[in-house]
Amino acid sequence: MTIEFQATAAASGANATERFRENKKAAASSSQERVSQLASRLIKAINDTVLEEKVTYDEYNALKAWLIQVGEDGEWPLFLDVWVEHSVEQVANEYREGTKGSIEGPYYVPDSPQLDSPATLPMRDNEQGTPLLFQGNITNLAGEKLPGASVEIWHADDEGFYSQFAPGLPEWNLRATVIADADGRYEINTMQPAPYQIPTDGSCGKLIAAAGWHAWRPAHLHLKISAPGYHLITSQLYFKGDSHVGDDIASAVKPELILDPTPRADGAGREVSYDFVLDPA
Ligand code: DHB
Ligand code: FE
Numbered sequence: 001m002t003i004e005f006q007a008t009a010a011a012s013g014a015n016a017t018e019r020f021r022e023n024k025k026a027a028a029s030s031s032q033e034r035v036s037q038l039a040s041r042l043i044k045a046i047n048d049t050v051l052e053e054k055v056t057y058d059e060y061n062a063l064k065a066w067l068i069q070v071g072e073d074g075e076w077p078l079f080l081d082v083w084v085e086h087s088v089e090q091v092a093n094e095y096r097e098g099t100k101g102s103i104e105g106p107y108y109v110p111d112s113p114q115l116d117s118p119a120t121l122p123m124r125d126n127e128q129g130t131p132l133l134f135q136g137n138i139t140n141l142a143g144e145k146l147p148g149a150s151v152e153i154w155h156a157d158d159e160g161f162y163s164q165f166a167p168g169l170p171e172w173n174l175r176a177t178v179i180a181d182a183d184g185r186y187e188i189n190t191m192q193p194a195p196y197q198i199p200t201d202g203s204c205g206k207l208i209a210a211a212g213w214h215a216w217r218p219a220h221l222h223l224k225i226s227a228p229g230y231h232l233i234t235s236q237l238y239f240k241g242d243s244h245v246g247d248d249i250a251s252a253v254k255p256e257l258i259l260d261p262t263p264r265a266d267g268a269g270r271e272v273s274y275d276f277v278l279d280p281a
Helices: 003-023 032-053 057-072 076-083 085-092 203-211
Strands: 114-116 131-140 150-155 175-179 185-191 221-226 233-239 270-273 276-278
Touching: 003 076, 057 076, 057 203, 076 085, 076 203, 150 185, 175 185, 221 276
Parallel strands: 114 175, 131 270, 131 276
Antiparallel strands: 131 185, 150 175, 150 221, 221 233
C-alpha cells in the first residue's frame, strides 16, 4: 500500500464524521421507554458476550482502547455503516414490494448537480476505467412509467475513491441527480467503479487485521431513486463476476441487485439495463 493511499483513507474517515454531523440525521427523538428498551438490550448483549466468552481484563482493556481510538479516528460512521446499517436497512424496507434497498454508506452527499437523461456523469478529462452505459425504466408496482422520476447516483472511481472524501478529486466527480425522460427512462454514461477497500489504516482496519478478515466491498453504484407520490429507495447495484460479491464486508449485496453488463457493439466499454420499481407513498 502506498503512502498516498494511507493518507487518503484516514481523511475519508474524518470527512465522513464531519458530513454526518452536517446532515443532522440524528435529530429524531425517542421516548424514554424506547431508549431504555434499546439501551438495555445492547448493554445486555455486551454483558452476555463477556460472561459466555469469559472475557479477561486484558481483552476488556483492549476493547476500551479500541473504542476510544475509533472516535479519535472519526471512524464511527464507517464502523456502523459496514457492520450495522444492513440490518437497519432490512427492517426499514421490509414492507417494500418494488426494488430492493441497500445501505446508504458513509459517502452520500445531497444536492448533486442535476442533469437530464441521457446524461454523462461529471468526470475528469482523463477519467480512468471502463466506460459503462447504465440505463433502464422507472415504473410503479403496476408497471406504469414514472416520467420525471430521478436517479441520484454516486460511486467510487477506478481506484475506489469517492469525490469529497478522498483529496484531489473534482467536487462532484462521478456524482449527479439524473432526471428521467417523459417515458420514465434514464440513461447514464459513467465509468465502471472499482472494488472498494474500506480504510485499512485506522481502527476499523486494525480490527479487520487483528481478526484476520478482509476489508473489501464489491464494486458498486450507489443510488437513490424517487418520484412524486412514491417512496424514495436507497440502494446499490453490484457486478456479476466481482470476486467480492459473495463476501461483502458490509453484508449489503442482494441477489436482485447484481448487474451483468455486456460489451457494447461499438466497442466503447460495457452497457447494462436495470429497471427500478417504486412503492407508493
Ligand atoms: C463504506 C464505504 C462504502 O462505499 C459503502 O458503500 C459502505 C461502507 C465504509 O467505508 O464504511
Ligand atoms: Fe460505497
